[in-house]
Amino acid sequence: MEKRIINPWQWQDERSYNQGVEVKQIESTLYCAGQAAVHPDGTSSDADMRTQLLLAIHNLEQVVSQAGFELKNIARLNVYTTNHPEFFSCFDIFTEWIAKNEIKQVSTVVEVKTLFETLSVELEATLVK
Template sequence: MEKRVINPWKWQDERHYVQAVEVKQVQSTLYCAGQAAVHADGTSSSADMQTQLQLAIQNLEQVIREAGYECKNIVRLNVYTTSHEEFFPCFEAFGKWIAKNEIRQAATFFEVKALFETLKVELEATVVK
């Protein structure tokens, strides 16, 4: 697999995403459903945004690992949140996770009216191999 980041500007670097990722010679692609703060028994978390974000990240990592992929190969990451005011104080922790895994992904952040039950954040990823 060959990845090429297209980033005509530098301002997005501090926001932990790139403008585009070209991927050639892909062996396979994993399309992950949105992963949120849902416990192993299927119950939704009612915790604060920081706690929900950490659980959503753990759930996304587990899906990616169990499929035989690596987080560093996430090429698209959509973030859905019910409150950008609550999410952005957590942005530093989110950025640390991106940096730790050396992820260089195209990303879109959405504020939505609601997510399922008590959920506040959901992560939807595309991963290549």
């Protein structure tokens, strides 16, 4: 797989995403359903945003690992949140995780009215290798 990052500007660098990602010579693609703060027994978390974000990241990592991909294979990572200010109050978790795993992705952050039950953040990823 060959990944080329397209950034006509530099301002997005501080926000941990890219304007475009071109991927060539793909072996396979993994489309992940939105991963949220759902515990292994299927119950939804009612914790704060920071705790839910950490659990959503953990759940995404499990899906990616079980599929035989690496986190750096993420090409698109969309974030759905019920509260933009709360999400951005713990954005450091997100950006540190992106940097630590050398993820070079395009992203969209969308505030939605509700997510399932008590969930406040959901991560939807597309990976290539």
